[in-house]
Amino acid sequence: MTVTSEKGYYYYKAPRETYKMENVACGVYLMANPDEIIEVHFDYVDMPCENNDIVSFVDGWELNGSYFPNDEDYNKLDRDRFREYCGKKRIKEILESSQNAALVRYQVPKAGKGFSFYFTTRKNPTPCNILVESSTYVYTLRNYGQRINCSLLLMNPAKIQILSLTVGININEKSKYMETGTFHNCDQNRISDYVQIGGGVELAQYSIITDTICGIDSIPGDIMDAIFCGVTKIRMVSSGNMNNLITLTIDKVKAEEIAEPGVLCPTIPSQRK
CATH class of the missing domain: 2.60.120.290 (Spermadhesin, CUB domain)
Incomplete structure (x- = not known):
């Protein structure tokens, strides 16, 4: 688990010892100023789908199965909260949060595989959560x-x-x-x-x-x-x-x-x- 508000590029490559963490999901918890939203762009993904390697963007924070904003306070459709990726590709879309919190969650059991993303922010004219x-x-x-x-x-x-x-x-x-x-x-x-x-x-x-x-x-x-x-x-x-x-x-x-x-x-x- 990493918590950061520092904008810029982030890169992860699974080490050899990663086989010990096959069922462990890790996360980069992103946070911005109260009147900002977060933008994430995955510019590199190399994670074989058949090995259950996956990286996902979560609109908000998740911890032990509990979410912020919770379901009653999340003001979009539930399907808009998550985006999941695997394979070898560049992701063209820029992913946006609804508030000043977002999460990049990943599970990479195969050594040498990984991903990178760019994190930035922009002003939110109607901050709510x-x-x-x-x-x-x-x-x-x-x-x-x-x-x-x-x-x-x-x-x-x-x-x-x-x-x-x-x-x-x-x-x-x-x-x-x-x-x-x-x-x-x-x-x-x-x-x-x-x-x-x-x-x-x-x-x-x-x-x-x-x-x-x-x-x-x-x-x-x-x-x-x-x-x-x-x-x-x-x-x-x-x-x-x-x-x-x-x-x-x-x-x-x-x-x-x-x-x-x-x-x-x-x-x-x-x-x-």
């Missing part, structure tokens, strides 16, 4: 008036603070200056558009949801959560009937801060999605 690095930053999730789910994920325990919220309330000329404040447990009150805050031990699924919020609140200063899970996740669910937007900061929790008040993560994932 975002994979976050550990540094503190201000992020905005919005649905652009569409029926899509957007999520922000950090693969660490984290502190989250909501800076502004406009979710689940229709805004028109009469109500655009109205402040409702922040409502809680919105998903349990038959509100179709809301934001889930929580974490888990997998990329795709929550182990715990600490809150589900909606409303119009320009200064929700008291909304702050510390999530002590391996994965921290904020997910905005949108029906397409409203323009939803949430702005927040997310900051990796330091080791000495884990003893502070916060939400501990169960080791067994919850069935709640």
Whole structure:
């Protein structure tokens, strides 16, 4: 497993010892800035199909069978998520991710065989799903008036603070200056558009949801959560009937801060999605 955000050429050639890894899939996990998408071009593939050599492009990240974005948040057809290649060829198409995360996954049991690819990025005018690095930053999730789910994920325990919220309330000329404040447990009150805050031990699924919020609140200063899970996740669910937007900061929790008040993560994932 290799994780990188460094653009350029990557090349892999299977060593002689590769026969010991016949059933092992390896991966190059690519990451870009939050407002970018990833482009991958395979300029060389030499991997015999009959030996089960294969290289694939995954739109998003996969880890232990769990995906980011998960199936509910992936805004394309499932068949668009994967591209697989073998044989000896040059691949003409340029493969694009839907967000700032992508994966090149490969299995090359035959020594001397391999592939190369070029990784670059370009601006994404409508970022939705975002994979976050550990540094503190201000992020905005919005649905652009569409029926899509957007999520922000950090693969660490984290502190989250909501800076502004406009979710689940229709805004028109009469109500655009109205402040409702922040409502809680919105998903349990038959509100179709809301934001889930929580974490888990997998990329795709929550182990715990600490809150589900909606409303119009320009200064929700008291909304702050510390999530002590391996994965921290904020997910905005949108029906397409409203323009939803949430702005927040997310900051990796330091080791000495884990003893502070916060939400501990169960080791067994919850069935709640």
